[in-house]
Amino acid sequence: MRVPLSWLREYVDLPAGETGRDVAARLVRAGLEVETVEQLNADLKGPLVVGQVLSIEELSGFKKPIRHCFVNVGDANGTGEPQEIVCGATNFAVGDKVVVVLPGAVLPGPFPIAARQTYGHTSAGMICSARELGMGDDHNGIIVLPPEYEPGTDAVELLQLVDEVLDIAVTPDRGYCLSMRGVAREAAAAYGLPLADPALLDVPPANSYGYLVKVADPAGCDRFVARTVTGVDPTAQSPIWLQRRLQKSGIRPISLTVDITNYVMLEVGQPLHAYDRNRVDGPIQVRRAQDGEKITTLDGVERKLVAEDLVICDNTGPIGIAGVMGGASTEILDAAAGPGTTEVIIEAAHFDAVTVARAAKRHKLPSEASKRFERGVDPEAARAAAQRAVDLLVLIAGGTAEAGVTDIAAPHPLRTIAIDADLPDRVAGTEYGRETVTRRLQEVGCTVAGADIAGADILQVTPPTWRPDLTDPYDLAEEVIRLEGYDNVPARMPTVPPGRGLTEAQRFHRRTGVALAGAGYVEVNNYPFVGEAALDALGFEKDDERRRTVKLVNPLNDEEPALRTTLLPGLLGALRRNIGRGNTDLAIYETGTVFLPKEELRVAPRLPVDRRPTDEQLASLDAALPDQPRRVAVALAGERLPSGWWGKGAGAGWADAVEAARTVARAAGVELTVRQAQRAPWHPGRCAELLAGERVVGYAGELHPRVIKALNLPERTSAMEVDLDLLSADGAQRVSGPAVSSYPVATQDVALIVDSAVPAAEVEAALRDGAGELLEAIRLFDVFTGEQAGAGRKSLAYTLRFRATDRTLTADEATAARESAVAAATARTGAVLRGA
Structure with a gap:
């Protein structure tokens, strides 16, 4: 969310000397993540003024159009005489008001302006485009201003060119901060100042003669407000202040009606949509789509709908995907493209967050509206947002608001949370006091009432409708703590409960890593994903049990759609990458789990999220999970002992891989038995089977030449893999130091x-x-x-x-x-x- 500081000051009376960085520091202290503070046109220096074009002379004989102009800039040039300027743009005419920069000014870049001779004339200044003023990327033509501004007017202030913009990374639980209203509330709480809430408007009550709307799915749409404005001037343009606020917020101005809906969305946080009433056929309906229905959205793409999609319809079919994007059949028409829209229906609705999120992902159609709906929109803001849009259309476009007000609202009971008044004190380990807790909760919009229940000081807290993330007492405690400042929470070491610590299995896993690291191996961590190509490269037979994998429904990579059944693909891949980067002598290891599907495949149940699952549900979930034994693997290549002036070194080989297995076994307090075996991906004559007692716990040896060739590895590359769970099951114990005998050997x-x-x-x-x-x-x-x-x-x-x-x-x-x-x-x- 991009927040212009000048716009924020409209709702919170920040101290005059506060800079964007000062405000960002306060917001960060309150728990918001301000990524950057952008200084807009900090190096801009005037004079930059409004000018009126008096005459234009077209110069010929050049490769591109060149115009010699005289422009009235009032008294800005100190003489009152017309300013002589040479310009290459052609999108303005005599009498137009333009933006003129005079000699001595500095444009963003920095780009100093001076009078100079060009094309046989003196050019004392420049007529500016939007890009030259840092207002956007449009460089096709210069800015033509509305006719009401007088020549000589300061254009820096008129165009709001100098400003600071805070770029805030809004987390999914703080969707209300995707609006100026939400950020202003946080700033007001951070500074202890009052908030001028833009949603506090006088809104007429619903009546029976508003535009007819039918909601067939109250679960998907629990509120729908519709207002109508007639007599809209289709030629009316968005005023400069509105365009500039949209541009600073990262939204491109399009047309007046669309700009107003975007502006209100940024201001209040409620997404709006505008329909051309003359293109809507019959009543508006909200329902689920039918499989196979189609809609052409505003981006000109025809999309095939599914039954889960929530759509807005008229008698002709879908005219919008609810909360995502409207349809092209009822879009607002610009007067430049023909008869413009003169009658507008404003939609302000509240849609189910999950439905909108899935539709946006399904159709690969993220939008500013869906981004807000899927994070939670205030259902009570719809009426105020619709009213605000109506007021702006009447004010700017000369429209008339119809008296009809449609407001369909499903029951939306408020929830009340009981919280101990001292819970924030106990959570933070400090003392805030009941008064501070009450004040902070009220600052975030909560209604707080006290209650004495069985002698305990309990607060009955009703969160505001724009905070769906506040669901339990600890959420409320977090609000108090963050507003009081995380930096004020005392730093104390926790008291360690006696009799606890690492389990014996955890100690064993740590000993394994320490032992291998001490033997010269370097630990690597790889993703647990694998594909058929990797298994083929390892030479696994078609019936090899390691080819039976657990497939992911939504893999990160289509080429690796399964979970690994062995550590070797990732480990050998890491070995290959390091060798490709010039590290030729390597000894690496990895510990991690593999995923072995059970003989009987079961579907994992969907557990409830509103309560703790039962023991039976948890047992059913565990039964559906694959077995996940922990393993350790090593890979070696190049020289194990380096060559030098002292002589020739020794290359890594199968014996080193076997010794790595013995090192792991010693960490478990187990004696390994080694015998010859044949198993992919090892060399058939240089493969060792590793046993603890009578149980096979792993394999080690030199890789098969075909595997080495397929993976482009050095000759004699060796590897080992051991099942740590099997190793510890066969006698892992507390390992003590060796006994030192006083008797000779x-x-x-x-x-x-x-x-x-x-x-x-x-x-x-x-x-x-x-x-x-x-x-x-x-x-x-x-x-x-x-x-x-x-x-x-x-x-x-x-x-x-x-x-x-x-x-x-x-x-x-x-x-x-x-x-x-x-x-x-x-x-x-x-x-x-x-x-x-």
Whole structure:
């Protein structure tokens, strides 16, 4: 909402020295978001005056029309003599009143004006267009003023060229601030000044001889006011003050009747629509559209209506989409295009906010009217707005207001809210007092009455009709607090209730991120959306369960209409973007939820918004939601250890991805088992299946070459993905620091020959079980294949660390534990001790 400061002063007597920035600061303190304060023509310097064209000489021999003029500027030039000016515009004639800037002036830009020789004549000044004066973008011709202004009149004041405009971002709950009336009310409260309410007008009561209107849908239209003005002069032009206020507010002047409806909308906040009565066939009707009905709106587009649309009709069919835009068949005609409109019906109605919002979105037809209706319009402002428009048509266009007044109003009971007088004190943690609370609520338009209920000081508050957002006591408390100033609310640290904090799952998730960050990974966050193209690039088979996704009804991007079932598409996309920007050595990770549809698809119920849903309703909603397990994934590319003068570095590979999974498992206090597997999108020979106990919790390894090529990633790019919920379900616990023993460790090495098909994880598990409780750690440090191991055989070398918690182990005890471990491996895997 653009608010000219000069217009705002008409309703609030602001101090004379207050600038736009001062007013903006007060409004921001009261809770409005003032984005900018625009200084209009701050660098403009006169003399800029009204001139009358006395003579015009058409100069020939040039590529464009050139006119040598003499213009009467009164005494503004100091001599009273006609001013000689050369001009290239052709839209004015002898006798017209124009705007003249004289030598010594400075136009917006800045653009200094001086007398100069041009086209063989002296040009002492310039005849101005709207764009040259900062009034708009129209540069096709100069401004022609009404004939009543005398030559020499100051045009700066006449055209209201110097002003300040506040640009306010109005939130959806503050729709009343999309009007000068609403912003003026906020300014009056902020300054503690009285408000001159433009809606306080004497309005005649409804009678039976107004224009006939039938409302068939009171739920969609609970108020409809119609007034008629006859004898309107179709040639009448909008006065300069009205045009300038519209221009400063961001609306282009069109014609007098349309300008008046726009002006009243900006002033009062009630959208209006004007019909040419001679083009309306029969009574006006308000009803829902029939599927397939059509209407050509004022923008010249034919639109197909649906049954949910609320429309204004006459006997010929729809003549307007209620609250959005009128129809071309009954629009006001300009006298320049033929016989102009002389009889006008003014519509001031109140439409259902949801209906208007959906219609505007459905037809892709946002308008100034729909923007206000969907945020809430005061239903009691319709009568005053219609009266204001009628008064302006009578005053400016010479029309006559008919005595008939149509006012169809559905019952609109006022709601009363009971609020403890000290509720704002308790919410803000300060003391306002009952008197301040009452005064502030009255300033926003509430009616306040006191009541003593069971010894409690209760205020019975009736919000005004223009504040549909005030629905409960805490809304009222917020009004008091914001008007008293958020900066006056004391800053106090809240008292933390004992016995609370992060849940164990939250602690685990934090440990996971810290562990990966400590290992050199950088966290990224991606959108949870995915499309078929991304799943194809990962090489998922047609029957892969990860292709079964939850589709969005209204996706942000048609190419990504579903929710992700794996973190890899977004993570690998982030990897590709960073590599494309020159970051070749990367190790990134992401934690987040994936969305897995349930076997039985259910439709989520629509829960009520006027009360708390029941437990059954919440359970039904939960049952319809997809499963959302939390996962962690990493991706690596380039060098894991950098090259330098010290030697060649080491590239990231599948082993780093597996180690990242182990890092996550250690944060959960879980030991992972790793075994070979095949699963897209990993390389079939370099893919590890990760198990916690007997449950598969994830996969890690090098990506398949086809996936790397499809995603344009570097060779050997590796990735890992682990289900954190499954990992924590299999033994996640509070992780403590390692115990430091005072007794020495006994180290024993063992090399076993096994069949090549035997996984190293099975051999390790057998050694661990056979070694018993004395085993502290086991590590595979060498894998050997060759003639010495035998065909189809491999050698696995392990280091076993033994330690007792209560004594120093003897050599015989360590050897016995080692032999027990080897025996278990021999029995379970067929291992043979190397060299035996």
